[in-house]
Amino acid sequence: MSNSQELSNNGNLIFDWERPDDPSAPLSNSQRNFILDLGQEIKELGLLPNLDSEQDVSSDTSESRSTDAEGVPDKMNNVREFMEWYTVKEDEWYDREDLPYKNYLRQLANQKEECDGILSQVDECLKHLKDLTLEYQSVSNKTNALHQVSEELLADQVKLIAVWDAVGDRMKHFKSLDRFVQSLDNNSLNVHSTNLASALDELNDHIRYLQTHSKFRESFNYLSRYQQCQRRLLAMMRDAVASGLSLATLHASANTASHYAKFQVARHNLRPIIAMMEERVSHTELYEQMLAECHEAYVSERQTLIGPSVLKTMEGLVATNTSSGAVVDLCSLMRAACAFLIHVSLDEHKLYQQFFTVQTDTFDKYLETLCVSLYDVTRPLIIHMKHLESLAELCSILRLEMLQEQVSTNKEALSAFGGIAEQLLHDVQERLVFRAHMYLRTDVAEYKPSPGDLAYPEKLHLMQSIAQSMHDQEVSMLNRSESRASLTSLSSATSQDVSKPMNPPCQRALQPIYTVCGTHQCEGRCSVLVDCIGVLKGLHSKGYPRKRSHCA
Incomplete structure (x- = not known):
């Protein structure tokens, strides 16, 4: 058997561990589920971005297997x-399994480096912010100091403006003179x-200020x-009033009532000037003086x-009521003259x-000058009047x-x-008392009765019989139906007629005095009556019957 075959056989032996059919190291369902869940969690966490699908995993697995198979020694x-x-392969397998974690760790390291860079930038920004804060605090302090200095300057400016205004207010009282x-x-x-x-008021203010600050x-x-x-x-205002x-006066005529209209026309131009002087008459005596001259x-x-x-x-009224050098009716003259002067005064x-308002x-003396003509014209006529009744009227x-x-x-207009x-x-009353005094002296004290005046009591009996016959x-x-009161009043009236004063001259002399002068003024004339009573007593002592008279 060649080396490649041995390696293939050894790899197959290892792969037989996970062989689907009759694996050498079989896994239970829970272990498989755990592996699948773990892989799913790894995919969701993105720890193995290269393992996107099972196909990729299987392809990688097959590749790794082929790679591992290639590394199997003969x-x-x-x-x-x-x-x-196996140890080497296990390390490779661990390294291969840890590769996503290492990649993730590498990414984390890269991100850590980026975060470190960001943190360094943040620290640098914070440092810059701190520097800016320090600079801002410095600028703020300088700004507050500038603001405080500005407020002080503004306060000084306000004070200076107030001083300027005060100086200006004081100096205007001196600078306005040239104007x-x-x-x-x-x-x-x-x-x-x-x-x-306004010019008058300004002059008053300047004068009052300089009088108050006389030490300037x-x-x-x-x-x-x-x-x-x-x-x-x-003076200019006074001259304007006087010329107006x-x-x-130049355009008016005293013979007609048009002179009042002329003065009323002049009033429209002169009244404002006079009003200015009247409004300021309490300021200085000069206003009062100029107004008095007006x-x-x-x-x-x-x-x-x-x-x-x-x-x-x-004089025309006197001439109208005078005939042949004698006054015809002094009472009518007095009424006409008084009515004329009252009309003129009003x-x-x-x-x-x-x-003028005051x-x-x-002006009172002027009206008195006009009215004194009444006294000058009528007094010579009064002092020559002898008729007591006219004087009483x-x-x-x-x-x-x-x-x-x-x-x-109308006391204000008619006081003069x-x-x-x-x-x-008073003159008429004095003349009346004097004429009564003279009348009492001539017609009473020096009265010489006639035999008919002394036929008493025959004259009294005669008067009583006449009165009784008139009464009957x-x-x-x-x-006959009239009341008894009417008869009583008739009898009393008859008795009053009988008991009339027995001295008509005394009644004629005293009655006007009591009527027009009053009792308090007649008390000073009682000496005349005493003299008259003495004369009557003298006549009685000589054998003349005493007359019953109210003057006693």
Whole structure:
């Protein structure tokens, strides 16, 4: 037998271990299933990627078998050689079986190397990140420091801006002077400027500021120059008001009511200027002074315009009520003159309120100047009046019709007229008391009775009989159905007629005093009555019967 045959026989002997029919080393079903499951697990795990199918396995097995068969020695002399050969083959078989694992292990090693590379890259990236973190922290610290410095700079900027504004606010009180002086010199700032009110307020602010901060350098000089500018501007406004009033007076005529319309037209141009001065009159005394001069200019123009006309009208009223040098009806003259002056006072007050809002003493004196013509015209007539009843009526006209009905309802407009009327009333009352005093002295104290005046008690009996006859006639005329009260009242009236004062001159002298002057003013005149009573007592002592009189 040749060596190839022996090797073939030995290989067949080994292959006979797994021979399907009557194998030399048979495997049980569980062992086979275990081998198949193990192969399946190896395939699923991909540990032997080259063993994709059973065909590949069988082909590899056949190839390995052929390879193993090729490696079978031709002759084995003893068991030791066989064992050595088997050991070598076993190692080869193990190596062949471990080849997928080795390949897998090799792949794992390759992947480990890749992972190591990735880890090294990750470590390098982490290092870079750490460096970036350190750099970021450094930049962040520098940024925070820059931010803090910026905030400090902004705070300093705000402080500097506040200081700048404060300095600007202080300096504007000094820098604005040249602008005001230039505006006043070139007449760009005048009474017709739209910014006149703001210019006045700005001047007031500058003056008030410099007065408050008088310790500033050059504050006194600037204050005096600002006050000079304010004085120039207010003088300009005052002159504008005065010229407007003069122009209205020039175009007006006091003989017609159109002069009120002329002044009302001038009011539309002058009222805004006057209102600016009135609104700021509490700021400085200069405003008050200029406004007072405007009042004086207004009063002067009105006095020039209607003063002579009022006096002429009053003289015309006197001439109308005078005949042959004597006053025909002083009461009618008084009513007409007072009504005229009341009308003028109301119109003047209404016109004044269209120009000014506050009534001053200057205007009151102006109205008093107009109304004093009433006193100047009527007082010479009053001091020559002797009629007691007319004087009493004049007192009633002045006290009731004028003071109580007119002046008390409009005190603001008629205060000047009320003062003149009250003064005139006092003069009329003094004249009335004087005339009553003279009348009592001449017609009572120095009265010389006639024999008929002293026919007492015959005259009393005669008067009583006349009264009784009149009473009987009136009673007979009454109806019997009338009440007893009517008869009683009739008898009392008759008795009152009988008991009338026995001295009519005394009643005529005292009744007006009590009526128009009042009891408190008549108490000072009681000496006259005492004198009269003394005269009556003297007559009685001489044998004349005593007269019953209310004056006693």
